[in-house]
Amino acid sequence: EAGVTQFPSHSVIEKGQTVTLRCDPISGHDNLYWYRRVMGKEIKFLLHFVKESKQDESGMPNNRFLAERTGGTYSTLKVQPAELEDSGVYFCASSRDLAGGTNEQFFGPGTRLTVL
Amino acid sequence: EDKVVQSPLSLVVHEGDTVTLNCSYEVTNFRSLLWYKQEKKAPTFLFMLTSSGIEKKSGRLSSILDKKELSSILNITATQTGDSAIYLCAVLRTSYGKLTFGQGTILTVHP
Structure with missing residues (x-):
């Protein structure tokens, strides 16, 4: 079974530019989560999709961040325009639906975003 | 606001030693506690604990x-x-x- 994949692995952009991160969850996982770790801090929740619907977006920092999951498969996270404080590692995770019984969240390798 | 605190933040030991990592939490409507190991990239799942007092074991962990x-x-x-x-x-x-x-505990094991 393929794991959670993320693209790109590393992105370096200038302040004011736009970046789009992509996450492909494990096949069949309805739940998809975005998290972020900024330097020196703990991993923090951004948002949660159940299929194509946003279940919880309470962790999204501001309206410069837009997440989508069209068709309930892969997800994108767009930052527009990027600011210096957006630098960090963005993780995606997925988990099974209710019938799966547990909520082990399987994480991708992360995208390291550097905003100069 | 939910809070998770891990200790120590960093630990350096030698091969063969036994270590104990701690995690404390303050959260309303607690459901489960999970442990992950992160080496280079993706955090990998270790354990999920829901019931008090039941030890979960996997090899040396x-x-x-x-x-x-x-x-x-x-x-x-x-x-x-x-x-x-x-x-x-x-x-x-x-x-x-x-x-x-939590913030994570950085474990370094020297040969």
Whole structure:
């Protein structure tokens, strides 16, 4: 079974530019989560999709961040325009639906975003 | 606001040593506590603990939850250099919601 994949692995952009991160969850996982770790801090929740619907977006920092999951498969996270404080590692995770019984969240390798 | 605190933040040991990592939490409507190991990239799942006092074990790693003390420990016996990693503790409030993470414990095992 393929794991959670993320693209790109590393992105370096200038302040004011736009970046789009992509996450492909494990096949069949309805739940998809975005998290972020900024330097020196703990991993923090951004948002949660159940299929194509946003279940919880309470962790999204501001309206410069837009997440989508069209068709309930892969997800994108767009930052527009990027600011210096957006630098960090963005993780995606997925988990099974209710019938799966547990909520082990399987994480991708992360995208390291550097905003100069 | 939910809070997860791990200690120590960093630990350096030699191969063969036994280590105990701690995680304490303050969260309403607690559901489960999860441990992850992060080496280079993706955090990999170790344990999920829901019931107090039941030890989960996988090889040299074991973990237990104490709901009365709002804490959990992760034990690693006979450490190896391959155990060097960041160990992350996270708590879950609802069955399918967000994880709240601690800062992590950086474990370094020297040969």
